[in-house]
Amino acid sequence: MTSVLHRSLKATYPRAASGHGIHIRDTQGRDYIDASGGAAVSCLGHMHPDVLSAMRKQLEQLEYAHTGFFTTEVAEQLGDDLVAHAPEGMSHVYFVSGGSEAIEAALKMARQYFVEIGQPQRARFIARKQSYHGNTLGALAVGGNEWRRAQFEPLLVKTHHVSPPYAYRDRRADESDAEYGERLAQELEAMIAELGPETIIGFIAETVGGATAGALTAPEGYYRRVREICDRHGILLILDEVMCGMGRTGTLHACEQEGVTPDLMTIAKGMGGGYAPIGGVLVHEKIIDAFASGSGLFQHGHTYLGHPVACAASLAVQQVIRRDNLLENVRKQGTYLTQRLEARFGNHPHVGDIRGRGLFQAIELVADRSSKETFDPARKVHAQIKQEAMARGLICYPMGGTIDGIHGDHVLLAPPFIVTEADIDAIVERLGDAVDAVVG
Numbered sequence: 076m077t078s079v080l081h082r083s084l085k086a087t088y089p090r091a092a093s094g095h096g097i098h099i100r101d102t103q104g105r106d107y108i109d110a111s112g113g114a115a116v117s118c119l120g121h122m123h124p125d126v127l128s129a130m131r132k133q134l135e136q137l138e139y140a141h142t143g144f145f146t147t148e149v150a151e152q153l154g155d156d157l158v159a160h161a162p163e164g165m166s167h168v169y170f171v172s173g174g175s176e177a178i179e180a181a182l183k184m185a186r187q188y189f190v191e192i193g194q195p196q197r198a199r200f201i202a203r204k205q206s207y208h209g210n211t212l213g214a215l216a217v218g219g220n221e222w223r224r225a226q227f228e229p230l231l232v233k234t235h236h237v238s239p240p241y242a243y244r245d246r247r248a249d250e251s252d253a254e255y256g257e258r259l260a261q262e263l264e265a266m267i268a269e270l271g272p273e274t275i276i277g278f279i280a281e282t283v284g285g286a287t288a289g290a291l292t293a294p295e296g297y298y299r300r301v302r303e304i305c306d307r308h309g310i311l312l313i314l315d316e317v318m319c320g321m322g323r324t325g326t327l328h329a330c331e332q333e334g335v336t337p338d339l340m341t342i343a344k345g346m347g348g349g350y351a352p353i354g355g356v357l358v359h360e361k362i363i364d365a366f367a368s369g370s371g372l373f374q375h376g377h378t379y380l381g382h383p384v385a386c387a388a389s390l391a392v393q394q395v396i397r398r399d400n401l402l403e404n405v406r407k408q409g410t411y412l413t414q415r416l417e418a419r420f421g422n423h424p425h426v427g428d429i430r431g432r433g434l435f436q437a438i439e440l441v442a443d444r445s446s447k448e449t450f451d452p453a454r455k456v457h458a459q460i461k462q463e464a465m466a467r468g469l470i471c472y473p474m475g476g477t478i479d480g481i482h483g484d485h486v487l488l489a490p491p492f493i494v495t496e497a498d499i500d501a502i503v504e505r506l507g508d509a510v511d512a513v514v515g
């Protein structure tokens with residue numbers, strides 16, 4: 076019996092009791108390797124002493140002050156830290172309490188920007204299919220996950236969706252990577268032309284696609300073309316790095332590897348590393364300038380913006396990542412993870428693709444490797460793998476509907492930045508056993 080409305084009314088969840096490093100232990104004494112950091116959240120693992128002590132120190136000084144009355148030392152420090160390491164031209168950060176809130180704020184900022192500069196006719200967003208931007212209504216509206224959207228569709232503002240980069244399924248055999256990227260960019264350009272460039276606020280995309288389709292990376296050059304198209308039509312580029320950002324792919328921001336700077340960038344999951352609910356929107360100075368010379372304010376706000384304990388946690392997370400040179404470890408262990416996944420699943424009859432970047436990788440499951448046919452969605456292969464993995468002491472992040480919200484299964488791995496080779500060996504071994512138990 077429970078009074079908590081859990082995610083599923085049918086499931087019984089083990090009770091998490093304690094954590095240490097990459098491990099979580101439940102009240103039955105079972106130990107799990109947290110190889111997905113929940114949903115790519117726990118970038119430093121659990122109970123990192125330096126983060127806990129920074130949070131304690133803040134708690135002993137001030138637990139809360141409303142941002143309508145005060146700023147705090149710790150929020151200013153975190154702001155300086157994030158802006159100092161943001162792509163050139165991004166001059167401010169707006170603090171919120173999670174990813175969906177970051178997206179809502181970014182959408183409103185983008186709209187307000189055009190009102191401020193005298194282009195109020197811009198009222199639409201273009202996004203990508205098979206994307207995830209959060210579960211609040213604005214975020215759900217731009218998101219491209221059919222299953223998540225379906226029953227709420229009447230409540231969602233109209234958004235237009237183009238294809239995501241998904242080379243495994245969508246790149247034609249006679250097409251180079253660059254040609255495929257160009258075709259995707261042209262699809263965006265055609266959508267803009269069809270809707271009328273002067274009606275569009277922004278194009279929003281996960282720099283590396285996360286939860287919905289599993290670690291989808293873009294072909295080289297795609298984002299530079301997207302940036303160029305957005306600029307030509309005066310459209311804002313909003314990159315959602317809630318999951319793929321803050322070091323996950325081996326650089327602090329995933330867009331650094333794409334050679335583009337967005338106008339707005341959302342961050343969250345790894346920003347607080349699970350120590351406190353926090354998110355943010357990094358804002359380009361051109362938007363700040365428009366606000367400053369216009370109304371002078373961003374018309375938005377929540378009660379818990381810039382919460383001091385959350386800011387202290389996030390600042391400590393950023394400092395530990397730099398002090399311990401953990402992005403280097405993300406790159407090194409990311410390469411090792413790819414090797415181990417290739418070794419274990421490269422010839423697996425039911426693994427069609429291994430993809431991703433840094434410590435953000437996925438395997439896609441197929442019923443048949445040569446036809447790439449998916450498993451019957453009714454089998455819920457992803458849910459079975461999750462269960463078999465947990466039974467083997469492994470937390471990974473399997474999801475169904477990889478291709479279109481219904482068909483396809485994948486498993487996302489997003490281990491903490493502190494993993495070792497031995498940890499990765501154990502993760503891949505347990506995942507292999509779980510996959511074989513279900514489809515072997």
Ligand SMILES: *Cc1c(COP(=O)(O)O)cnc(C)c1O
Nearest residue numbers: 173174175207208209285317318
């Ligand atoms: C998780 C996620 C969100 C939503 O974040 P919440 O903190 O769950 O609200 C938004 N965008 C992306 C890319 C995400 O992965």
